[in-house]
Amino acid sequence: METRASKLHARLMMEKSFLLILDDVWDPIDLDLVGIPAPHVHKGGKLILTTRFSNVCLQMTKVTLKIEVLNEEKHAAEVQVARRWRAYY
Numbered sequence: 001m002e003t004r005a006s007k008l009h010a011r012l013m014m015e016k017s018f019l020l021i022l023d024d025v026w027d028p029i030d031l032d033l034v035g036i037p038a039p040h041v042h043k044g045g046k047l048i049l050t051t052r053f054s055n056v057c058l059q060m061t062k063v064t065l066k067i068e069v070l071n072e073e074k075h076a077a078e079v080q081v082a083r084r085w086r087a088y089y
Contacts, residue, residue, distance in 0.1 A: 005035035008034065
């Protein structure tokens with residue numbers, strides 16, 4: 001019997017490239033168990049993982065990029081830039 005994981009794996013392997021985003025992950029996930037091909041198996045596959053927990057990153061990734069929370073001043077500046085772009089287009 002074909003599982004969801006095997007169906008997902010087969011579908012992703014058919015693609016030349018894919019981007020999978022896992023947002024707000026609370027616990028480490030066994031990517032093989034859920035059907036996501038390992039990077040050495042599918043060179044065109046990319047995975048972006050966001051989490052609040054450093055232990056999840058340490059267990060699941062090779063590259064960790066820590067993003068700090070914006071303070072109010074920086075946030076206001078980013079909002080102004082976004083509004084300018086929206087007005088331009």
